[in-house]
Amino acid sequence: MTIDFKNLPKQELFGQGNVGCKGCGAAIAGRQAMKVLGERTIITIPASCMATLGGNNTKTTWKTPFYHTLFECAPAISSGVRAALEIQGIKDVNVVSWGGDAGSADIGFQSLTGAAERQEHIIHVLYDNEMYMNTGGQTGSQTPLYAITSNGALGKKVHKKNMLAIMEAHGIDYVASANIAYPEDLMNKFKKAASKKGFSYIHILAPCHRGWGIKPEETIEVARKAVECGMWELFEVDEGKRTRTYEPSFIPVADYLKAQGRFKNLTAEQTAELQKSVNKYYGKGE
Amino acid sequence: MNKVLITGSEAAALGAKLAKIEVLGYYPITPAFPAMERLSKYIEDGELNCKFIRVESDHSALASVLGGSLAGARSYTVTNSQGLLLMTEVVYHAAGLRQPIVMGVANRALSAPHSRFPEHGDAVSQGATGWIQLFSENNQDVLDNTIQAFRVAEELRTPVMVNYEGYLQSHTLEEVFVPDQGKVDAFLPLKRMPALDVTNPRGVNTVAGPDVYTDYKYIQNAAMEQALELIPKVAADYNREFGANSCGLIEGYMMDDAEHAIVAMGSIVGTARLLVDELRKQGKKIGLVKVKTWRPFPAQAVNQILKNVKYVTVLDKNIVFGVGGALATDIKANLYGQGSMVINGAILGLGGGKCGVKEIKEAVDHTESSENKNRSEWIGL
Amino acid sequence: MAVKNLPIVPSGDPGALVEAANYATWRIFRPVITESAKVNPIVTLYCPDGAITVDESGAEVNYKLCKGCGICAKESEGIQMVPEYTGPKGVF
Ligand SMILES: Cc1ncc(C[n+]2csc(CCOP(=O)(O)OP(=O)(O)O)c2C)c(N)n1
Ligand code: SF4
Numbered sequence: 181m182t183i184d185f186k187n188l189p190k191q192e193l194f195g196q197g198n199v200g201c202k203g204c205g206a207a208i209a210g211r212q213a214m215k216v217l218g219e220r221t222i223i224t225i226p227a228s229c230m231a232t233l234g235g236n237n238t239k240t241t242w243k244t245p246f247y248h249t250l251f252e253c254a255p256a257i258s259s260g261v262r263a264a265l266e267i268q269g270i271k272d273v274n275v276v277s278w279g280g281d282a283g284s285a286d287i288g289f290q291s292l293t294g295a296a297e298r299q300e301h302i303i304h305v306l307y308d309n310e311m312y313m314n315t316g317g318q319t320g321s322q323t324p325l326y327a328i329t330s331n332g333a334l335g336k337k338v339h340k341k342n343m344l345a346i347m348e349a350h351g352i353d354y355v356a357s358a359n360i361a362y363p364e365d366l367m368n369k370f371k372k373a374a375s376k377k378g379f380s381y382i383h384i385l386a387p388c389h390r391g392w393g394i395k396p397e398e399t400i401e402v403a404r405k406a407v408e409c410g411m412w413e414l415f416e417v418d419e420g421k422r423t424r425t426y427e428p429s430f431i432p433v434a435d436y437l438k439a440q441g442r443f444k445n446l447t448a449e450q451t452a453e454l455q456k457s458v459n460k461y462y463g464k465g466e
Numbered sequence: 467m468n469k470v471l472i473t474g475s476e477a478a479a480l481g482a483k484l485a486k487i488e489v490l491g492y493y494p495i496t497p498a499f500p501a502m503e504r505l506s507k508y509i510e511d512g513e514l515n516c517k518f519i520r521v522e523s524d525h526s527a528l529a530s531v532l533g534g535s536l537a538g539a540r541s542y543t544v545t546n547s548q549g550l551l552l553m554t555e556v557v558y559h560a561a562g563l564r565q566p567i568v569m570g571v572a573n574r575a576l577s578a579p580h581s582r583f584p585e586h587g588d589a590v591s592q593g594a595t596g597w598i599q600l601f602s603e604n605n606q607d608v609l610d611n612t613i614q615a616f617r618v619a620e621e622l623r624t625p626v627m628v629n630y631e632g633y634l635q636s637h638t639l640e641e642v643f644v645p646d647q648g649k650v651d652a653f654l655p656l657k658r659m660p661a662l663d664v665t666n667p668r669g670v671n672t673v674a675g676p677d678v679y680t681d682y683k684y685i686q687n688a689a690m691e692q693a694l695e696l697i698p699k700v701a702a703d704y705n706r707e708f709g710a711n712s713c714g715l716i717e718g719y720m721m722d723d724a725e726h727a728i729v730a731m732g733s734i735v736g737t738a739r740l741l742v743d744e745l746r747k748q749g750k751k752i753g754l755v756k757v758k759t760w761r762p763f764p765a766q767a768v769n770q771i772l773k774n775v776k777y778v779t780v781l782d783k784n785i786v787f788g789v790g791g792a793l794a795t796d797i798k799a800n801l802y803g804q805g806s807m808v809i810n811g812a813i814l815g816l817g818g819g820k821c822g823v824k825e826i827k828e829a830v831d832h833t834e835s836s837e838n839k840n841r842s843e844w845i846g847l
Numbered sequence: 848m849a850v851k852n853l854p855i856v857p858s859g860d861p862g863a864l865v866e867a868a869n870y871a872t873w874r875i876f877r878p879v880i881t882e883s884a885k886v887n888p889i890v891t892l893y894c895p896d897g898a899i900t901v902d903e904s905g906a907e908v909n910y911k912l913c914k915g916c917g918i919c920a921k922e923s924e925g926i927q928m929v930p931e932y933t934g935p936k937g938v939f
Pocket of ligand 1: 206227228229230251252279280281282283284309311312313314315320
C-alpha cells in the first residue's frame with residue numbers, strides 16, 4: 181500500500197458517532213470515500229442502513245450536506261441538486277447519490293438508469309452488502325448464488341445480477357468496482373470519478389457481518405478474501421477503457437465462502453462449480 | 467398587461483415562465499404534456515433560463531424537482547392522474563420537507579377503467595398530503611393561481627398544487643390577461659433557502675423519533691393554517707398590482723340574499739354561474755360559492771357565507787368510495803351544528819361525464835325536493 | 848402546550864453526533880494500543896467509526912467513538928482487544 185497518510189485529510193466528514201452496528205462495512209466505505217470527496221460534496225442516500233446510521237432526530241454524523249431520500253429516487257434527486265447548482269453558477273461541488281444494493285439495483289434501478297442515460301454530472305455509489313440489511317437481511321438481486329438470507333433459508337437459486345456490466349452498457353464516463361479492504365484503490369477511483377463531467381458509477385463490496393454470518397472484526401478480512409479469490413474483481417472502465425486495477429492472488433474460493441455463515445450449506449460440488457467459473461473467467465482453464 | 471388567446475396548458479406554462487422557474491422536472495402524461503412542451507420550448511428558445519430534467523418517470527419528476535428545490539432553485543412540474551398517483555410518495559415527502567414546489571395538475575380521472583378525461587379524483591386523492599391545493603375556474607385563474615402559488619409556497623415553505631382540468635381547460639382556448647414580467651419579478655422576489663448547501667451543511671431528513679415526530683407534524687399543520695390568512699392577502703396584492711380579479715379562498719356570486727347556494731370548484735364553477743344567472747332571471751334566490759382553495763379547507767369563510775341559506779348543493783367531480791364527494795364531505799363536517807340547512811352532494815362529471823347547466827339544475831332541484839336529506843346524489847348515470 | 852423548537856426542514860446539526868456519542872456501553876472488548884510504533888496507519892481507514900488516529904505522536908483510540916468491533920486489532924500489530932468488563936465469571 182502506498183497511501184500518503186501524512187497528506188490524507190485529517191477532517192472526519194462522516195463516520196464519527198454514526199449509529200450503525202459495530203464493524204459496519206458501509207460506514208467504512210463512506211469514510212474512505214469522503215476522504216477524497218471532501219467538504220464540497222452533497223450526498224443523497226436512499227432508505228438503507230447507510231441513510232439510517234447517518235443521524236437521529238436533530239443530530240447527524242455528517243459534516244457535509246446529507247439528505248436521506250426516498251428509496252427509489254436518489255439519482256433523480258441528485259439530478260435536481262446538480263441542476264440547481266448549475267443554475268446558481270456553483271461548479272466545484274461533488275454531487276453524489278449513494279445507495280444500497282436494493283436502493284440502486286432493485287427498487288432504485290429506474291432512477292439510476294434514467295440518470296445514467298441522461299449523463300447527469302453525478303457520481304452514483306452502490307455500496308453492496310448483497311442483501312436488504314435495513315429491513316433485516318432479505319434476498320435481493322445483488323445476493324449471490326446459494327447465499328442464505330432471512331427470507332431464503334435454502335439459499336438463493338439464481339445468480340447475482342451483474343450491475344457493473346449493466347452500468348457499463350450505459351456508456352457513462354466512468355464505471356468501477358471497489359472494495360473496502362483496498363482503500364487506496366477505492367480512493368483513486370473516487371478521485372477519477374470526481375474529475376468527470378458526466379455520470380460515474382462506483383460499486384463497492386462492503387460486507388455486513390450480521391447478514392454474512394461473520395464476526396464484526398472479520399469485515400475487512402472477508403472483504404479482502406472476496407478479491408483475492410477472484411470472485412470480486414477490482415477494475416475500472418474509464419471512458420470505455422477497461423483496466424483491472426488489482427491482480428488477485430487466487431486463493432481458493434472456498435477460503436472466502438467457508439468463512440461466512442450464509443454459505444454454511446454450500447456443498448462440495450457447489451463450491452467446485454464456483455471455483456470453476458472463477459477459473460474460467462480469469463482464463464485459468466476449467 | 468396584454469391580452470392573449472391561450473389554452474390552460476399555455477396559461478400554466480406562461481405562469482411558470484413569468485415566475486422564472488429554474489428547475490423543471492417532467493414526465494409526459496396526457497393531457498398535462500402540452501404545458502411541459504411549451505416550457506421546454508421557452509427554454510430552448512432562450513426565453514427562460516431553466517434546467518429541464520428529462521426524467522424516466524413521474525416519481526423521478528417530482529424527486530428531481532424536490533432535489534432542485536432543496537438545493538435552492540425555484541422548481542416546478544406538471545402532471546395528473548396516474549402520474550400524480552405514482553408521485554404520491556414524493557408528494558407527502560416534499561410537504562414534510564417544507565419545500566416551496568409548485569405543481570400544475572391537469573386533472574384527469576383515475577384508472578380503472580382507463581380514462582383520459584377530466585374530473586378531480588386525482589387531486590382529491592392527494593387531499594391529506596400537506597400540499598396547498600388551488601382550483602381554477604378558467605384559464606385566467608390558471609395563470610393567476612400559478613404566479614400566486616409561488617408567493618404562497620415560498621412564504622410558508624409549503625408546496626402548492628394548481629389544479630386545472632384536462633381538456634376542458636388544458637386544451638381549450640380562452641382570453642387571458644398577461645401581467646408584465648417586471649411587475650411579476652417584483653411580486654415574486656427570489657429568496658434562496660437551500661437546505662442542501664455546502665456552506666451551511668445540514669443532515670436533511672434524519673430519522674425522527676417519537677419524541678419529535680408529532681412536533682414536526684404540528685409545525686407543518688400550523689403553516690397550512692397560516693395559509694388561510696396568507697392566500698387572501700396574496701390574492702389582494704396580486705389584484706392591486708395587476709388590476710386582476712383573482713379570488714382568495716372562496717368567492718360568493720349572488721350570495722347576498724341567497725336561500726340556495728351551489729358550492730363547487732374548478733371549471734364547473736363557470737357552468738354553475740350560467741345556471742345561477744338563468745334562475746335569478748326567474749326570480750329564484752340562488753347563489754354560488756366558488757372554492758378556489760380546497761387545501762387548507764377554508765372552514766370559517768365557508769361557514770360565514772353559508773350561514774343564512776336553506777339549501778346547499780355541493781357539486782363534486784370526484785367520488786370518495788363509500789363516503790361521497792370530497793367537497794360535500796368537507797362542507798357537511800364544517801357546517802355541523804351551524805344550522806338546519808339541507809346539504810346535498812351531487813356526484814357528476816366523472817371521467818368527462820356530463821356536467822352542464824342541465825345536470826347542475828337537476829342537482830339543485832333534487833336538493834329542494836329531496837326526501838332523503840343530506841345525501842349524495844349521482845347525476846347523469 | 849409547548850411545541851419543541853425544531854428546524855423548519857426536518858434535519859440534524861452537522862457532526863452533532865460526534866460530540867453526543869458515547870459507545871462505551873456497546874463494547875465487550877476494547878482495543879488497547881500495546882506498541883504504538885507498530886500500528887499500521889491503514890487502520891484509520893478501516894475503522895468504521897473514525898475512532899482511531901495514527902500520527903507522528905503515535906496511535907490513539909477515542910473511547911467515546913469506539914464501538915469495540917475489533918477490526919483495528921485484527922488488521923494491525925500493536926493493538927490488542929481486552930475485555931471491557933472483568934466482573935465475576937458469568938456476569939461478563
Ligand atoms: C418504498 C419503500 N419500500 C420499502 C421500504 C423499506 N426498506 C427500507 S430500507 C430497505 C432495504 C434496503 O436495502 P439496501 O438498499 O440493500 O441497503 P442496506 O440496508 O442493505 O444497506 C427496505 C426494503 C422503504 N423504505 N420504502
Ligand atoms: S475496535 Fe473498531 S471501532 Fe474501535 S477503534 Fe478499532 S476499528 Fe475502530
